[in-house]
Amino acid sequence: MDVRLLRIDSRLLHGQVATNWVKAAKVDRILVVSDGVAKDELRKVLIRQATPPGTKVNVIPINKMLRVYQDVRFAGLKVMVLVECPLDAQRLIESGIRINSINIGSLSFSMGRRMVTDTIAVNQTDVEAFTWLHNRGIQLETRKVSTDSKRDLWKALRENGLVKKTV
Template identity: 55%
Template sequence: MPMEIRLVRIDDRLIHGQVATVWAKVTKVNRILVVSDDVAKDILRKTLLKQASPPGVIVNVITIDKMISIFNDPKFNDFKSMLLFTSPRDARRVVEGGVKLDTINIGGMSFSDGKKMITNAVAVNSEDIEDLKYLNEQGIKLEIRKVVADNKVYMMDLLKKEKMI
């Protein structure tokens, strides 16, 4: 039995108040895995993320390849994990590497040049849309929810409504 993944979230802010307190409590995780090649190389950011961990939860910042390699490793079977990604591209790469995901929660994707705001917290560009379409085609539910109490908005429905797919 592979590692138990209780929440997968794309949020470019990674660990912030909501994740650290509410999501970790609701999902009863004992591990937060920040999966990002960029963040794994950034010593300062890694240190800050580890310091932001909620009580009783260990934070690890790992590369995409590391996530793929540990997913089926029995050493990690006691992990009740939350996976945090900064982008749909990183989530897609993990899935392409054989990690099984059922649902991805999308919390925040910041606006930058070339992106279009589709909610007050989510902006996408054509690369994001391609990656989200790929994840959807793998049978993964893509729901936008900033906080636990928010109603689920399904990403693909929103992209259709916005005439982006």
């Protein structure tokens, strides 16, 4: 399986993802990987409705993603993987999904979260997951759409005093 884009976005699939990222990443299929959403029929219906015509979407739990990633029947599949939080991205990579960068779209603000960009709010669990990812050489880039300039999330975390500067 060729993971063309791994995106963290608390909104999962929405207009920007459906219209821009699918074309930019040249994917055959969108995989929404979420234990919670996989059990929620209403959210699955809404995700299917947001999918662009001609693009297939599957909503699957994390463990199933790990199984299909290794399955030779899906070797030629070009996918965009959407997860809701950094911890889910960490779980995928810890279990063998190979990627060099992660796109972070939006992490919604709520109590206990701190805004680090205009669209990304993090809590301590997020910072720990991003640190784990960064320490493995994975680029953490923020862009709403593919035509936006890449911004380094790690730099934003440092500037906000959430991680230590490295030499």
